[in-house]
Amino acid sequence: MPKQLMKGNEAVVRGAILAGCRAFFGYPITPASEIAEAAALLMPEVGGVFIQAESEVAAINMLFGAASGGVRAMTASSSPGISLMQEGVSYAAGAELPMVIVDVMRGGPGLGNIAPEQGDYYQVVKGGGHGNYKVIVLAPNSVQEMCDLTYLAFDLAEKYRNPVYVLADGFIGQMVEPVEFPEPKLPQIDKTWCVDGTAETRHNLITSIYLAPEELEQHNLRLKEKYDRIKREEVRYEAYKVDDAELVLVGYGIVSRILKSVVDIMRGDGYKVGLLRPITLFPFPDEKIREIAKTAQVFLVVELSTGQMVDDVKLALNGMREVKFYGRCGGMVPSAEEIIEQVKSIFEELEKEIEHQK
Amino acid sequence: MATTILKKPSTFYEVFTRKPDADKINTHYCPGCGHGKLHKLIAEAIEDLGIQDRVIIINPVGCSVFLYYYFDTGHIQVAHGRAPAVATGIKRVHPHSIVISYQGDGDLAAIGGNEILHAANRGEHITVFFVNNAIYGMTGGQMAPTTLPGMKTTTTPRGRDIHNEGYPLKMAELIATLEAPVYVERVALTDAKNMAKARKAVRKAIQIQVEGKGFAFVEALSACPTGWGMNPPDAERWINEVMTKYFPLGVFKDISDKVEPVKFERKILTPEDIKKAIGIDGGEITQVKKYQRNTVAEKYKNPKIKIAGFGGQGILLLGLVLTQAGMLEEYHVSWLPSYGPEMRGGTANCHVNISETEIASPLVSIPTVLIVMNRPSLEKFERTVKPGGIIFYDNSLIDIEPSRKDVEVVAVPATKIADDLGSTKVANMVMIGAYIGYTGILTKESVFDALDMMVKRKEFNELNRRAVEAGMKFVM
Numbered sequence: 091m092p093k094q095l096m097k098g099n100e101a102v103v104r105g106a107i108l109a110g111c112r113a114f115f116g117y118p119i120t121p122a123s124e125i126a127e128a129a130a131l132l133m134p135e136v137g138g139v140f141i142q143a144e145s146e147v148a149a150i151n152m153l154f155g156a157a158s159g160g161v162r163a164m165t166a167s168s169s170p171g172i173s174l175m176q177e178g179v180s181y182a183a184g185a186e187l188p189m190v191i192v193d194v195m196r197g198g199p200g201l202g203n204i205a206p207e208q209g210d211y212y213q214v215v216k217g218g219g220h221g222n223y224k225v226i227v228l229a230p231n232s233v234q235e236m237c238d239l240t241y242l243a244f245d246l247a248e249k250y251r252n253p254v255y256v257l258a259d260g261f262i263g264q265m266v267e268p269v270e271f272p273e274p275k276l277p278q279i280d281k282t283w284c285v286d287g288t289a290e291t292r293h294n295l296i297t298s299i300y301l302a303p304e305e306l307e308q309h310n311l312r313l314k315e316k317y318d319r320i321k322r323e324e325v326r327y328e329a330y331k332v333d334d335a336e337l338v339l340v341g342y343g344i345v346s347r348i349l350k351s352v353v354d355i356m357r358g359d360g361y362k363v364g365l366l367r368p369i370t371l372f373p374f375p376d377e378k379i380r381e382i383a384k385t386a387q388v389f390l391v392v393e394l395s396t397g398q399m400v401d402d403v404k405l406a407l408n409g410m411r412e413v414k415f416y417g418r419c420g421g422m423v424p425s426a427e428e429i430i431e432q433v434k435s436i437f438e439e440l441e442k443e444i445e446h447q448k
Numbered sequence: 449m450a451t452t453i454l455k456k457p458s459t460f461y462e463v464f465t466r467k468p469d470a471d472k473i474n475t476h477y478c479p480g481c482g483h484g485k486l487h488k489l490i491a492e493a494i495e496d497l498g499i500q501d502r503v504i505i506i507n508p509v510g511c512s513v514f515l516y517y518y519f520d521t522g523h524i525q526v527a528h529g530r531a532p533a534v535a536t537g538i539k540r541v542h543p544h545s546i547v548i549s550y551q552g553d554g555d556l557a558a559i560g561g562n563e564i565l566h567a568a569n570r571g572e573h574i575t576v577f578f579v580n581n582a583i584y585g586m587t588g589g590q591m592a593p594t595t596l597p598g599m600k601t602t603t604t605p606r607g608r609d610i611h612n613e614g615y616p617l618k619m620a621e622l623i624a625t626l627e628a629p630v631y632v633e634r635v636a637l638t639d640a641k642n643m644a645k646a647r648k649a650v651r652k653a654i655q656i657q658v659e660g661k662g663f664a665f666v667e668a669l670s671a672c673p674t675g676w677g678m679n680p681p682d683a684e685r686w687i688n689e690v691m692t693k694y695f696p697l698g699v700f701k702d703i704s705d706k707v708e709p710v711k712f713e714r715k716i717l718t719p720e721d722i723k724k725a726i727g728i729d730g731g732e733i734t735q736v737k738k739y740q741r742n743t744v745a746e747k748y749k750n751p752k753i754k755i756a757g758f759g760g761q762g763i764l765l766l767g768l769v770l771t772q773a774g775m776l777e778e779y780h781v782s783w784l785p786s787y788g789p790e791m792r793g794g795t796a797n798c799h800v801n802i803s804e805t806e807i808a809s810p811l812v813s814i815p816t817v818l819i820v821m822n823r824p825s826l827e828k829f830e831r832t833v834k835p836g837g838i839i840f841y842d843n844s845l846i847d848i849e850p851s852r853k854d855v856e857v858v859a860v861p862a863t864k865i866a867d868d869l870g871s872t873k874v875a876n877m878v879m880i881g882a883y884i885g886y887t888g889i890l891t892k893e894s895v896f897d898a899l900d901m902m903v904k905r906k907e908f909n910e911l912n913r914r915a916v917e918a919g920m921k922f923v924m
Contacts, residue, residue, distance in 0.1 A: 092730050095772055095781075104726050113541050135725040137689040137715025141542045143533070144566035151530035152561070153538020155506075158524045183529050266768065267808055268775050268782040272730045274719040285522035285538070287545020295466075295516050295527035297507070302468055310820065348806035425813035 092235070093268040098236040098258065099166075101269050102192055103132055105237035106164055108279040109244035111190070112138035113163035115152035117145055117171060118202040121260040122194035125166035139163075142309040146171040150178030150191075157187040158296040160284030162244050163279060165438070166192035169210050170201065170261075173218065174434065179253055180219025184298025186283075188247035190240065191225075192256045194263040194340035197421045205421020206260030208343060214255050215371045222310050224317040226254040226324065229342040237288035239369070241272050250320060251283070257371060258393065261344040321407035323384075325379055326369035335364030337436060339387045340379075340403055342368050345392050351426040356433060363433060368369070370397070376406035383411045388436060390414045392429060457491035459500055460518050467517045475515060478816050480680025482581060482637040482670025483512055489643075489650040490548065491576065497658055504548045505540055506531040510552035511911040530562025532567035535574045543712035546657055547574045554584050557593040557617045558663065564623075569665055571628030573710070575653045576665045578619060581672040582691065589675040593617045596694055597737070601675075602625075616694060624700035630662040630764040632701040636692060636715065636871060638684040645697070652704070662711035669695055689735035711767045739777045739894045747836065748887035751810045756797035756829055758820030762876035766819070769880060772898035773890045774802035782810035795825060817887075819879055821862065823848060838885055843877065858886055858923060874908075874915035881919020892916065909911055 103114075103123050114129035116122075126142065133140040139156070145147035151167050154161035167175065172193045182189055195210045197203040212218075215227050226246050228239040236258060241252040242427070281290045300306035328346070331353055332338055339349040346367040356363045366382060368375050383389075389411060391400040398416045408412060416432045418424045464472045472845045477484045503521040507513055509528035516523040522545075526534045535549040541572075556564050556578050567574065583601055584590040590603040598607040608616075619719055624632040631653060635646035637899070646668060653664035669684035669691050678686060723729040753770065757763045764785050771783040784799040800810035816837040820826045823846045826839075830850050833839060837854040843849075844864035850857045860882040866875040877899075884890045899912050 093775070094728060095768075096776055097785075104728060107726050112539070115537065132726050136717055137720055141536065141540065141570075144562055148531070148533040148566065151527065151533035152537035152540075154526065154530070155524065155534035155539075156541045157537075159536070159541045159545075163537070177527055178530070185525075194715050210844065226541055238899075261784060261810075266771060266785075267810070268733055268781065268791040271723075272724040276719070284544075285504050285524060286542045287502045287504055287522065287547075292501055292520065295523045295525070297516065297523070299513065299525055305468075331718050346810075347807075347808040348811060354808055423811060425811070426809055427814065 093270045095266055096233060096269045097124060097263075098230075098233045098265050099194065099263045100128045101237040102166065102256065102282065103128035103235050104271060106190065106244070106288035107136055107138070107144045108134060108272055108274045109162060109241045110275045111162040111164050111244060112136065113153075113156040113161055114138070114140050114165065115143050115148050115149040115163070116165050116167065117143050119168045119171045121196055122166050122168040122171070122192065122264050122324060125192060125194070131185050135333070136378070144176035145281060147177065150175040153189050153255040154178055154182055155186060155207045157182065157189040158185075158284060160279035160281065161193045162188075162189040162248070164428060165390065166194065167196045169198050172210060172213065176213070176218035178265045179217070179225065180221050181221070181298050182222060182253045183217070183223035183225060184221060186251040186295050187242075187253070187296065188251050189242045189253050190256065191245055192258065195257065195259045197285045197419070203421055204260065206344060206394060206423065207419055208259055208345070209419060210257065210399070211371065211393070211395060214257050223313060223321070224372055225443075226252060226320060226373075227257050228254065229257050229369060229371050230262055231251075231367065233265055234263070234269050235427065236251065236262060237269050237271060242310055243355070246324065248280070250316060257343070259343050302312060315425070321373040323379070323396050325373045325375050327375040328367040328369060329378065329382070330365040332364035332366060332382050332386065334362055334385070335382070335439070336362040336387045337433060338382055338389050338416070339392060339433070340366045340368070340399070341388055341392045342371060342399065348426055348429065349392060350426065350432065352429045355426060356430060361433065361437065368399075379403060379406040379417065380410065383407055386411065386415060388412045389438060390416060390433060391434060393417045395419050457466045457488065457495045458492035458668075459494040459520055459683075460596060461520045464517045467514070469841065475518060475531065478674045479513065480671055480673040481511070481673070482668065482682055483579060485637040485643070485648070486577060486579060486646075486668050486670065487518060489516070489647050489655075492647070493651040493654050494521070497654060499546050499654075499658060502544060504547050505778065506535045506688065508555045509546075510555050510587075512550055512552060512579065513586070517552060522741070523603055527556050528563070529558070530563055531555065531560065532563040533868065534546050534566050535569070535823050536572050538573060540572050546654065548654070549574055549576045549698040551576065551578055552585070553578070553580045553582065553592040553594040557619050560573065567627075568607050568623050568629050568665065569626050571630075571662045573657055573660065573662055576663075577650070577653070578667040579670045580619070580667055580695065581670045581675065581677040583672050585672050585675045586757060591617070594619075594695070597690070618695060619718045620700050621666065628663055629665055629701055630707055631664040632668065632884070633699045634667040634697050635694060636687050637671065638687050642697070655890065656704050656728050660711065661704055661707045667695075670695075687700040691732075736899070739891060741777050742888040742891055744888050746761050748889055751802055751817045751887070751889060752815050752831055753800040753802070753817040753819065754797060754812045754832070755819045756795065756799065756825035759794060759796050761796070761821050762873065763796040763821065764798050766876040766880060767800045768902055769821075769895060769898045770800050770883075771889065772902055773894040776894040776897055779803060779889060780807050784810045791805070797825065817883070821845060821875065821879065826850060838887070842879065858882065860919065860922060865922060866915060869911065869915055869918060871911060874911055877912045877915035878919035880920070881916040881921075882923045884922030886923040
C-alpha cells in the first residue's frame with residue numbers, strides 16, 4: 091500500500107479499525123477531538139459503533155460495557171478527561187477487560203491549557219485510579235507510530251486482558267506525516283470469558299468484586315503475576331547511538347524526536363551522545379538502561395514536565411549513575427539548541443571533575 | 449408466606465454457589481426486603497419470554513450488587529451509578545442481547561443521575577429497573593435522593609430538611625418528560641394487587657426490548673424494613689399509605705403501540721471493503737507516478753520551513769501543499785501546525801520539513817526558510833532564521849523590510865499578484881510559486897498534483913495553478 095499523508099489523530103482511528111476495533115466512545119476535548127471526529131465518520135462505515143458520551147465518566151463505562159462483550163473497543167481523550175476516566179480504568183483493570191485508551195496530553199494542572207505537555211506520565215503510567223493495578227502504556231513519536239502502536243495496543247490488550255494506553259501529546263496528535271497502513275484484521279470474539287448474549291457465555295461474569303479478603307488478595311497476586319509477565323515480555327524501546335555514548339539522553343514522544351536531532355548535531359561536533367527512547371512506559375526498559383549505564387557516564391532525561399519519567403530512570407539505575415533532568419512545561423517546548431546547551435554544560439562539568447580527580 | 453414460594457423460576461440458579469457464605473439456598477436480603485420480590489418478577493418474565501440465554505444483567509453498587517449470585521444469565525458488575533453507560537456499551541455491540549440494568553435510588557438518582565438521563569434520552573434499547581426504597585440500604589441507612597421530607601436517616605438525623613437537602617427526586621416523572629423513552633411506569637412491591645401490576649410492568653418493560661422498540665423504565669417502590677426500622681408488614685403499609693402519596697403509582701408514558709421496531713443488522717466487510725471504507729485503499733493516490741526532481745543548490749536543500757501569517761490566509765494549506773508535493777517527490781516530510789485558539793482568529797503558523805534523510809525533530813525552531821504573510825509574523829520570527837537562510841515576505845501587506853543582513857530576503861507582492869488574478873485568497877499559492885521558483889526545491893508538476901489532492905473544491909484548481917505560476921514568474 092502506498093504511503094498517505096495524515097494527521098496523527100486521524101491515523102489513530104485508522105490503526106484502530108485495521109486492528110478490528112468496532113466501537114468508539116468519547117467526549118470532545120482539544121487536542122484529541124479529531125480522534126472522535128474521525129471515529130464518528132469512519133466507525134459506521136465499517137459496521138462499528140460511535141457514541142458521543144455525556145461525559146468522560148460515561149465514555150469509559152460504555153467502553154467497559156463494550157469490552158465486556160469481547161469486542162475490540164476504545165476511547166480517546168486528553169489530560170483532564172483522562173482524570174475523569176480513572177475510576178473506570180481501575181474497574182477495567184480489576185475485571186481484566188481488554189480496552190484501548192488514547193491520551194493526547196495537554197497542559198495542566200486543572201484546566202491548564204491545550205498546548206502539548208507530558209504531565210500525565212504519573213496519572214497514566216502509575217495508574218491514576220485506586221488499587222494495585224498496572225496498565226500497558228505505549229508512547230508513539232510519529233504519525234506512523236500513532237497508527238502502528240494503536241494497532242498493537244489492541245493485540246496487547248487482548249493478550250493480557252488489560253487496559254492499554256497510547257500516550258501521545260498535542261504535537262504528535264496534530265502533526266502530519268506519511269503513513270503506511272497495516273493489513274486489516276478480523277478478530278474473533280473470545281467466548282471463554284466475555285458476555286455476548288449467547289448460551290455459550292451465559293455463565294460468564296465480568297466483575298471486579300472479591301468480597302472475601304483471602305480471595306481479593308489472591309486476585310491481586312494473580313494480577314501482579316500478569317504484570318510481571320508483561321515486564322518480562324513486552325518491553326520496547328529505541329536505542330540510538332548509545333554503544334559508545336558518554337552521555338545518554340532519555341525522552342519519549344515528541345521529545346525523543348528533538349533529542350534525536352540533538353544527537354545528530356552533537357555527534358557531528360564530536361560529542362559522544364546517544365538516545366534511549368522508551369516506547370513502552372510500562373513496562374519500562376529498566377534493564378536496557380542498566381546495560382547502557384555500564385558504559386555511559388551520565389543520563390539526561392528531558393520531558394515536557396517538571397520531572398516525572400525521570401523517577402523511573404532513577405529507579406532503574408538505583409544510584410549507578412548520575413541522572414540529570416531538563417524539562418519545559420505549560421506548552422513550552424525546548425529547541426534542540428536549548429538542549430545542546432544543557433548537554434555541553436554537563437560535558438564541561440564532567441571534564442572539570444576529571445581534572446579535579448587528577 | 450409459604451404460598452408465594454411455590455416454584456423457583458428456572459432463571460434463578462438452583463443453588464447459589466457464587467454466594468460465599470454457607471447458606472446457598474436463601475438470598476442475602478433482609479426479611480421483607482423488596483429486592484427479592486423484584487428479582488422473582490424479573491426471573492419469571494425472562495423464563496416466560498424464553499430469552500434466558502440472551503440476557504445480560506448489569507449489577508449495580510448497593511444491596512443488589514450480588515444479582516449474579518442468583519440469576520443464571522450473563523452478568524456485568526459495574527461502578528456506582530454507571531450501569532446505564534455500561535448497558536449502552538454492551539447493547540450497542542451486541543444488539544441481539546437483552547440488557548437489563550438494575551439500580552437502586554442512590555445509584556440511579558444520585559451518583560448516576562447523568563448516565564440514566566442520557567441513556568434514556570438516547571433511547572437505548574435497554575430495560576431499566578429502578579428500586580426506590582428512599583434510603584441507602586447497603587451503606588447503613590443514609591439519605592437517598594428519594595428520601596421523603598422529614599424522614600429520618602443516619603445522615604438526616606433530624607429528618608430530611610428540604611431547605612438543606614432539597615426535595616425527593618421523582619425519577620419516573622422526570623424520565624417520562626423525555627422524547628425517546630417508550631414506556632415508564634411506577635409500581636409498588638407490596639400487596640397482591642400491587643404485585644400483579646408490578647408483574648405486568650416488569651414483563652412489558654422486557655418485552656419492549658425483545659421487540660426492538662426502545663427504552664423502558666420501571667420504578668419499583670420497595671421496602672427496606674432494616675433501613676426504616678420497621679417490621680415487614682409495617683414497611684409495606686408505609687409504602688402504600690405514605691410513600692405512594694409522594695411517589696404516585698401508574699404509567700407515566702407508554703408509546704409502545706406507536707413506535708416502529710428497530711431491526712439490527714450487522715455489516716460484514718472484507719479486508720478490501722475495510723480499506724476502502726476508511727480511505728486507505730490507494731484510490732486517490734497518484735504515487736505510482738515518478739517525479740523528476742530539480743537540481744537544487746546545496747544551500748536550499750533539506751529546508752526547515754516556518755510559515756506564518758494570520759488566520760484565513762491559508763497558511764496551514766500552504767504548508768500542507770509543500771509537504772504533500774515533497775512526499776510525491778519521495779522526500780521525507782513532516783508538517784506541524786500551531787493549533788487550538790491560536791487558529792481561531794489571530795495568527796497561524798506551521799513547521800514544514802522536506803528532507804533527503806529521515807526527519808528527527810519535526811519542530812522548526814531555527815528555520816532555514818521563513819515565509820511570512822503579515823507584519824507581526826515577520827517581527828516575531830525574523831530573528832529566529834538561521835544565518836545564511838532565506839526570508840520570503842509579502843511586501844504588499846508588510847510595510848516594513850526585514851532588517852537581517854546575514855540572510856537572503858525575497859520580497860513577493862503575493863497579495864497584489866493574487867488580487868490581479870481575481871482573488872486575494874490565492875496569495876498563499878503565489879507564495880508557493882515564489883518559493884519553489886526561487887529555490888527549485890519542488891517542481892511545478894508535483895505541486896500541481898499535490899493541489900489536486902489537498903484542495904477538495906476542484907473549481908479552484910485552475911486559479912490556484914495560475915497563482916503558483918504567477919509566483920514562479922515573479923521570482924524567475
